[in-house]
Structures are given as C-alpha cells and as structure tokens.
Amino acid sequence: MNTTTQIPENMELVYQYPDSMTKTYTHYCPGCVHGIVHRLVGEVLDELDLREKSIGVAPVGCSVLIYNYFNVDFVEAAHGRAPAMATGLKRTNPDKFIFTYQGDGDLAAIGTAEIIHAANRGELISTVFINNAIYGMTGGQMAPTTLPGMKTTSSPGGRDCKIAGYPIKMSEILAQTEGAAYITREAGTDIRSIRKLKKAIKRAFLTQIEGLGFSCVEVLANCPTNWNMDPWESMLWSKEQMTPYFPLGTYKMREEVKALKV
Amino acid sequence: MAKGMVIIDVERCKGCGLCTHVCPVNILELSPDTFNAKGYRPVTVTDMDECIGCAACATICPDVVFTVYRQRRQRATATA
Structure with a gap:
C-alpha cells in the first residue's frame, strides 16, 4: 500500500482491508466473484467479532485454498463433505462458530446428500454456497447447475436436458427441510x-x-474464464441469464431469524 | 476540495476492470502504460478531486485493492 499518501484531516475512513483476511494475494482469476464473497465473509467475521472463535471448512473446487486467505482456523474437507465435517466440529465444539464455504460442484453435485441431511438435522452451521453454473477449477465442465443450452467443455453443443437432466435448484430444496432456519439466494x-x-x-x-x-x-456468481467472457460481461450474463432460472429471494426464514437485528 | 479519496494497492490489482464500470463519477481506468509485478494493468484514478468517497469501487473489487476515505459529515454541513 502507498503509505506516503497524506490523508487530509477532515477525511474519515470508509472502507479498509478486513482484519479477518490475510494479505495473501488470491489465486482467483481477475473479476471472480469468489474474491468479493471472501471479502464479505471477512467483513462479517470482523463485525460480529468472530475471528478468534471461528472454524471454517474448506471445500474442493476453486475455493480449495480459502484457508490461505483468512486469519481464522480452517480444516479441509473431502469433496462435498464439508457439511458433514462441520457437523462433527460443531457437535464437539458447540462454543465455536462453524461455517462452510462451498461451490456448486461441491455442494450441488458430490455433496448433495451431506448438505440436505445437515440441513434436515438442523445442524448449527452456516454455509456460503457459490453457484456459478460451471466447474471452474477443473476446466469448465458441465455442473449440475449449468443452465439448459449452456456450452461447457463437456457439453460443447449446449446442455441437453433430455440427457443431462435439469439444473438443480438447491435453495428451493434446502428450504423444504424442517431443520433449516434461513435459506436465501442472493447475487454478487x-x-x-x-x-x-x-x-x-x-x-x-x-x-x-x-x-x-x-x-x-446461495450466491449467484460468475466465471469469466470458463464462460469465455470479460469480467464485466460475465457479471451482466450472470444477471441476465442465471437470475431467471435461479430466482433471487429468501426461501425460508423462521420468525426468530426475521427478528434478528442485522 | 474532493469529497472523497481512494488509495489503490497497485500490487493487489488484477486489472479486471469491474470498478471502472461501477464508479458513478467515472474517474477510474486501467493504467494505459504501467504494469504491476504480476503483469496486470492496475487501476488508476484520473482525477482524485472528483472522488465522492462512495466506496462503490471497494464494494465490487474482488481483490480488496481500495482503501476509501470520505469527508466527515459534520464538517461537510458546516462548510456548506
């Protein structure tokens, strides 16, 4: 950072680097929403003063190296098993704050059973789910959330729903479970x-x-690299193409959650 | 007198250009002639006097490049 810059006396700080994040440069592609969501998680950990009592569970996917970017404890789970690992962590350390950070290849494909049952049991864990409709880390293959007709490296003619099935709407599914208290889909x-x-x-x-x-x-995200777009174009594409299929909104919010002051 | 001010951590920038699209006063652009250590063209401010300190750039930046300052409110009303 340029420390030589003089800050005028009448200026107040509006935004600065979150304390919960390390200064490590992220490995994400330029313009990836992962960076934005990391920053938001860092800001919220700061605001709720959770840094010293949090344990994160890292997924497999683009965000597999998330433990390098936060000043909190992390464990790495097997592919899709982050909610199962988080369950164990929370049950043995009920005073800790446990969160998982997962992508759509992790949560909506190989880890579907884990997330649904964790939600159904009402485990006291929080999940941040990044949905960018593609497998980013492995080179842009079709994911369960890939939109109908969308071209990926493993569906070069576009996703044919007769063969590959339909994009899975995880928030709607999780909202049906009794144990879930707060399920929402937002965009980044x-x-x-x-x-x-x-x-x-x-x-x-x-x-x-x-x-x-x-x-x-759930966060509707982008993947400029594997969608073959520039970052801003991918943001617009996510807004125009993904939002109609994955409508934004809160799918489940118990009264007690609604009463929380945010 | 500028209402706001941003400090750019040039080495963190990956030149994605998202901030240049969201800046309401259009003072951000990717550097036309310099590179950072990673080889990206980092974002630069063309006219800091125009900055309003809205922190839109910091809100969308995936690499936490910006530190944002804004004029204190009571001082702003006193001078107005």
Missing part, C-alpha cells in the same frame, strides 16, 4: 446486490450464533 454481481448479500451473510451467521438452526446463503 452488482453494487446493490452485493450490499444485500452482505446482510444475508450476516443474518446467516447470526442465525448460528443465536442457535436457531441451519443457514445457507
């Missing part, structure tokens, strides 16, 4: 939705702190 693609997303993450984290049940925030 423009200023307004990012501000809303931060509030949603904060509410989800508070849900766990207050012991109200399972909480999950």
Whole structure:
C-alpha cells in the first residue's frame, strides 16, 4: 500500500482491508466473484467479532485454498463433505462458530446428500454456497447447475436436458427441510446486490450464533474464464441469464431469524 | 476540495476492470502504460478531486485493492 499518501484531516475512513483476511494475494482469476464473497465473509467475521472463535471448512473446487486467505482456523474437507465435517466440529465444539464455504460442484453435485441431511438435522452451521453454473477449477465442465443450452467443455453443443437432466435448484430444496432456519439466494454481481448479500451473510451467521438452526446463503456468481467472457460481461450474463432460472429471494426464514437485528 | 479519496494497492490489482464500470463519477481506468509485478494493468484514478468517497469501487473489487476515505459529515454541513 502507498503509505506516503497524506490523508487530509477532515477525511474519515470508509472502507479498509478486513482484519479477518490475510494479505495473501488470491489465486482467483481477475473479476471472480469468489474474491468479493471472501471479502464479505471477512467483513462479517470482523463485525460480529468472530475471528478468534471461528472454524471454517474448506471445500474442493476453486475455493480449495480459502484457508490461505483468512486469519481464522480452517480444516479441509473431502469433496462435498464439508457439511458433514462441520457437523462433527460443531457437535464437539458447540462454543465455536462453524461455517462452510462451498461451490456448486461441491455442494450441488458430490455433496448433495451431506448438505440436505445437515440441513434436515438442523445442524448449527452456516454455509456460503457459490453457484456459478460451471466447474471452474477443473476446466469448465458441465455442473449440475449449468443452465439448459449452456456450452461447457463437456457439453460443447449446449446442455441437453433430455440427457443431462435439469439444473438443480438447491435453495428451493434446502428450504423444504424442517431443520433449516434461513435459506436465501442472493447475487454478487452488482453494487446493490452485493450490499444485500452482505446482510444475508450476516443474518446467516447470526442465525448460528443465536442457535436457531441451519443457514445457507446461495450466491449467484460468475466465471469469466470458463464462460469465455470479460469480467464485466460475465457479471451482466450472470444477471441476465442465471437470475431467471435461479430466482433471487429468501426461501425460508423462521420468525426468530426475521427478528434478528442485522 | 474532493469529497472523497481512494488509495489503490497497485500490487493487489488484477486489472479486471469491474470498478471502472461501477464508479458513478467515472474517474477510474486501467493504467494505459504501467504494469504491476504480476503483469496486470492496475487501476488508476484520473482525477482524485472528483472522488465522492462512495466506496462503490471497494464494494465490487474482488481483490480488496481500495482503501476509501470520505469527508466527515459534520464538517461537510458546516462548510456548506
């Protein structure tokens, strides 16, 4: 950082680097929403003063190296098993704050059983779920959330729903489970939705702190590299193409969660 | 007198350009002639006097490049 810059006396600090994050440069592609959501998680951990009592569970996927970027304890789970690992961590350390951070290849494909049962049991964990409709880390293959007709490296002619089935709507599924207290889908693609997303993450984290049940925030994200777009174009594409299939909104919010002050 | 001010951590920037699209006063652009250590063209401010300290750039930045300052409110009303 340029420390030589003089800050005029009448200026106050509006935004600075979150304390909960390390200064490590992220490995994400330029313009990836992962970076934005990492930052929001860091800000919320700071605001709720959770840094010293949090344990994160890292997934497999683009965010597999998330433990390098946060100043909190992390464990690495097998592919898709983050909610199962988080369950064990929370049950043995009920005073800790446990969150998982998963992508759509992790949560919606190989880890579907784990997340549904964790939600159904009402485990006191919080999940941040990044949905960018593609497998980013392995080179842009078709994911369960890939949109109908969308071209990927493993569906070069576009996703044919007769063969590959339909995109899975995880938030709607999780909202049906009894144990879930707060299930919402937000976007991370423009200023307004990012501000809303931060509030949603904060509410989800508070849900766990207050012991109200399972909480999950799904984030509609982008993948400029594997969608073959420039970052801004991918943000617009996510907004225009993904939002109609994956409608934004809160799918489940118990009264107690609604009463939380965010 | 500028209402706001941003400090850019040039080495963190990956030149994705998202901030240049969301800046309401259009003072951000990718550097036309310099590179950072990673080889990206980092974002630069063309006219800091125009900055309003809205922190839109910091809100969308995936790499936490920006530190944002804004004029204190009571001081702003006193001078107005």
